Every structure is written in structure tokens, then in C-alpha cells.
Amino acid sequence: MPNLAYELPVSEQDYLMGELNSPIKHEYIDGVVYAMSGASAAHNRLAGNIYLAFANHLKGNPCQPYTSDMKVKVGSKYFYPDVLVDCTDLDDNSYFSEQPSIIVEVLSKSTRQLDKTTKLDSYIQIPTLQEYVLIEQEHAEIAVLRRATGWRAEYYFLGDTITLNSIDLTISVEDIYQRVKNSDMLQWLERKAQEEEQLQADSASH
Template identity: 40%
Template sequence: MSRTPKGAYIRCLLGALMSFNAQQKPSLSVEDYLAGEPCSEIRHEYIDGQVYAMAGASRAHGLILNAFAFALTPAARLKNCQLFTSDMKVRLEIDGKTLFYYPDLLLSCDPEDRESDFCQLPCLIAEVLSESTERIDRREKLLAYQTLPSLLEYLLVAQDGERVEVYRRKNDWRAECYDNGDIWLDCLATAVPVAEIYLDLNRA
């Protein structure tokens, strides 16, 4: 039996998800979205002409994200990479559709990836899971981020316990789960202890 190539399957599933998510609202151009977003009091993600407001983060979310970024910063500086938390968009082009997401953590090490409002060539993306975003992070974004040719690893970081899932391109995006020890990151050629990611949360 013939099988649909994985890339085609991902694009097909993403198309279905985007069609399901889209509301009967006027479509917004990419140019208008990029012009209006800096003036908005809240952030919006953009999916093929539709915008979706983002909810605020919990205290635990902020503590985890800040500790993770702090742990990555020395290695990122050594490699002349740029590290962003929450406020930098990533732009994706999938079958003629444009998407902008706001990853919780984004790392770009490509010197050509220097647009002022978004990144297009990240090598690492991480999302801190919450009840309101977990389904999207595990399904829609996991598939969408795989289409970024520069991306080496995608991390999902739990809030309800010390648990990190790592999806790597070299492992065909199969999940690796860590609840202790060190996580090796190909993007930075360095290891980060799980305990470091949760250090501030455990001290709160």
C-alpha cells in the first residue's frame, strides 16, 4: 500500500487545522498585521489572514521561562546567537499560507536571520505548556514548526512537574522525555540540566 509522504501529510493536516480554526471574519493582510501588532496592548498570532489574541501567562510560566533563558544565555552568546522570550514572532510559509506565532522561547543562530519584527530561521523553539495552549503546542505547532528547515529541536516544558519533551529533527521528531539529568541541545552544542529550568519555580 502506498503511503502519503510525511511532508505532504503534515501540510494536509495543517491545512485542515487552519481551516477549522478560521472564523468568518475579514482577512487581514500580512502588512497590516505587522504594522498594527506593535501598537496593540495584547499580542496576536496570525494564521492565513486571521488573528488570534494570546492569553497572559501564569507566575509559574514566567519563572520557568526566565530560568530556561538564563541557562541558555552563556552558550548563546558564545555562538553569537540571538535568544528571545515570548515577544519575538516566528514567520512560517506553508503551502502559500503565512503564519506568525509567538514562541515562548526562540533561538536563532543564523546571521542572515535579522528581521526586526520576526525570525524565519530559528534552530530551537520551546513552549511552556498550559491548559489553554497544550493542545495547540502538541499538535498544530509541532507540525508547523517541522516545516522550518533551520529548526533542529522543539521543546515542550511542563508546568505541573519537572518534565521536558524534546523533539529533534535528526530523530524524525520523535519525543524524548526528561524528568532529570541533562538535556543535550544540538543547536548550541551544550547541555542544560532539567533542574536549572525549574530552579526559580522550586525556590518560589
């Protein structure tokens, strides 16, 4: 859970106005405001890889990806997902989405519980949401929860590809973890290098 920023109940209007001038981001849960902590390089790489994949795929499409500066509003809650896609052509002056099609969160020790409980319970109440993606950063594991399958988590690992039906995109787990140096990725890249060396050796011997 992010750090509690204000003890007294805060109105939605005061929260939204405060965010316009705040040097740090806050999430808002039923009148309570929580300060968000900074993110690691791995966290930023994962979110960036997803955003770039979405942006390239959706170029020229009415659906638009947004980074973690765009809030999602669910009832009396406001969250900052790492990446979201909204297909409603938001106004240039919009600061939050109420109709996302897909939401992506990169998990960390400080946010994992919130992402898997409070946020999950809130996000699945959004009628337009089709998929919720949870990405681990300390190891290579991605969970995709889909409305079409009753929000049952399906897990993907290195060597797998993921099809996100909400935006008609197929992407490999390896591409999502590009330049992330957790133990799974280091072992995966080492094994690929060894296989490539073996292929080259076999080719040279023929």
C-alpha cells in the same frame, strides 16, 4: 487555542502593522488573528530560566536567544514562541525570525493543544529548526523533539540532564525548574534536603 480576535481575514501586512501598536500580542494563522492570554508566574519562571541559560551559554556566539516578544514566521503563520534561538544575526529592526535553530514552548491548559498540533506541524516545516522543546509547568516533564530522530519526542524528568545539540548545551531538568513550586519540585527538594541531612548526620557520627 488563543481567543479569536478578528473574524474577517486579515492580511499579513495589516497584522504586522497592527502588532507594532497593539497593547497585547496576537498570533496569526492563515489570515486569522488570535489574541494571546497572559502567563502565570510559573510560566514566566520556566521561560526565564531557559532564556538565561541560553543567553549565558551563547554569549559571544553568533547564535542569539530571543524571548516571547520575537515572532516566528512559517509560511502564512506567525507565532510567539516562549524562547527561540536564531543564528542568522537578525537586523535590529526585525520583528520575526524565519530561520530558528531551536524553539521552546512552555505548556499551559490553554495552549497545550495548539503547541502540540498546529505549532508542531508548522515548526517542523522550518528547514533550519533542529529541536523543539515542550516544557510542562504543572509537573516536571520536558519533551524534546529533534529533527535528527524524525521529530520523535524524548522525555526528561527531575534528575535527568538534557543535551540540546542545536546549540551544544547540556542543562539539568532541575535547573530549568528552578524556583518553580509545582508538586514534583517540592517533593524533589524535600527529598534532597532529607538526603543532605542524612549525609551530615552520617559524617558527624564518624
